[in-house]
Amino acid sequence: MTINWWTLGLQAVNVLILVWLLSRVFWRPVAEAIARRQDVVQTMLNDAKTAHDSAAAALAEVGTTRAGMAAEREALLSEATRKAEAAAKAALADASRQAKTLLKAAQTTAARETDAARAKAAAASAALAVDIARKLLGRLETAEVQAAFLHLLVTAIDQMPPKDRAALLKAETRVDLLSAVDLDAAAKAKVANAVGKALGGAPELNFVTDPDLIAGFELRTPHFVLRNSWQADLAAIQKDLKNAI
Amino acid sequence: MNSPLESAVLFHLGPIPITQAVVTTWAIMVVLVLAAFLLTRRLDLRPSRRQAALELVVATLDTQIVATSEADPAPYRGFIGTLFLYTLVANWSSLLPGIDPPTAQLETDAALAALVFLSVIWFGVRSGGVGGYLRSFAAPNPVMIPLNMLESVTRVFSMFVRLFGNVMSGVFVIGIVASLAGLLVPIPLMALDLLTGLVQAYIFAVLAMVFITATVEDGKARTADADPTNLSEQKDI
Structure with missing residues (x-):
């Protein structure tokens, strides 16, 4: 067995050349292609991670903003509730105050109307009573009643001041003597006699019939009236009733 | 059939005898370089099936290098990958009629082993410097220096010898069987020879990477031991 050293050396050189050639045309280009793709993929992954991080940050920001909005909403709702409660309380107090005022006014009005109605009813009742009394007294026009009213007239004249009685006796004074019914001559003479006696003279009497008197005798001058009749009494009673209400 | 222990000289370039193994190696180089050039003409970010297959080859080689060395595969990729590809194609070239695989010749395997020996020195010096490489012989302790020096040659x-024996024996057996039993009988043996060629190429490349890694790691460890600034880090570890 012999070794051809030339062949050994040539084969070593051949393999070294092959190593160099394949490194240039095969191993390095393919490895660079793999590395290039890995770089691209890594870049894409980094971009995706960056996008993911950005999205996460944006999501966190949205969450923070949403939380802030929720807090602001809660604050606004609380403020609105507080204002609404205050407004409702104020409105309730105002309504209560107005209701009290209205109630008081209504009570006042009701009382006034009640008083007015009562007064009106009382006045109507008094008027009715007076009317009833007038109708009833109208049936009592008798000689006794005339005599009684004549007596009352004489008494009233007696109670007049002397100056007034003297004024009635003056010649220029016309004195009307009103009666409810027409008097016959005897009755007129009796009345004129009684009145003259009470006055202390002989006045010129003008007998006038006024059915409104119901019963009684009254003296009237342009400046003087001496009332003495059922009408005057009823008017006084009605006035008293009206004042009493 | 020629003896596998003898190189058949085809012609001479001046004083240099050109054997069949050299010519076959040149052919393999042309095929590999042309194929690599054609296959890697258009590499895109969106890989085609062809590009995906090429990237699978490179990624698998890188995975093997990282699994062995736990280091960046880039400095070793060209040497280890070419060593594997050349050995594989050379082993499988026996399937072509009339072609004897270059790895079935002593000189080719010796040249590959010599390149591995030199690459161990090269990568060891590049990683830890000359001192780091020399200190790697003192791992785990200086007593081992003679044994480590002897081991660097014997391994x-x-x-x-392993590569030569396996490939040469396969070629030899197939030749003997083919001369005795005709055409079809050697086919199973040729299939087995394919597997043997793949395994031997893989073993040769992995062993080369293991030897390089051992030297680089030993050089780094010894350098780190000599650096007092790394004491705290070592304590942490």
Whole structure:
């Protein structure tokens, strides 16, 4: 067995050349292609991670903003509730105050109307009573009643001041003597006699019939009236009733 | 049939005898380079099936290198990969009629073993410097220096003998069987020779990587031991 050293050396050189050639045309280009793709993929992954991080940050920001909005909403709702409660309380107090005022006014009005109605009813009742009394007294026009009213007239004249009685006796004074019914001559003479006696003279009497008197005798001058009749009494009673209400 | 222990000289270039193994190696070189050039003309980010197959080859080689050395595969890829491809194609060239595989000749296997021996020195010096490479012989302790020096030669010699023995024996057996039993009988043996050629190429490349890694790691470890600034890191480890 012999070794051809030339062949050994040539084969070593051949393999070294092959190593160099394949490194240039095969191993390095393919490895660079793999590395290039890995770089691209890594870049894409980094971009995706960056996008993911950005999205996460944006999501966190949205969450923070949403939380802030929720807090602001809660604050606004609380403020609105507080204002609404205050407004409702104020409105309730105002309504209560107005209701009290209205109630008081209504009570006042009701009382006034009640008083007015009562007064009106009382006045109507008094008027009715007076009317009833007038109708009833109208049936009592008798000689006794005339005599009684004549007596009352004489008494009233007696109670007049002397100056007034003297004024009635003056010649220029016309004195009307009103009666409810027409008097016959005897009755007129009796009345004129009684009145003259009470006055202390002989006045010129003008007998006038006024059915409104119901019963009684009254003296009237342009400046003087001496009332003495059922009408005057009823008017006084009605006035008293009206004042009493 | 010629003796596998003798190189058949085809012609001379001046004083240099050109054997059949050399010519076959040149042919293999042309085929490999042309094929690599044609296959890697258009490499794109979107790989075709062809590119995907090429990348699978490179990725598998890188995986093997990383599994062995746990280092960046780039410095070793060209040498180890070419060593594997050349050995594989050379082993399988026996399937072509009239072609004797170059790896069935002593000189070719010796040349490959010599390249591995030199590459161990080259990568060892490049990694740890001349001192680091020389200190790698003192691993795990200086007592081992003679044995490590002897081992650096014998392990390469064993590679060379293993490859030569396997390939030469396959060729020899097939030749004997073919001369005795005609055409069809050697076919199973040729199939077995395919498997043997693949396994031997793989073993040769992996052993080369193992030897390189052992030298690089020993050189690095010894350099780190000599550097006092690395004490704290070593304690942490």
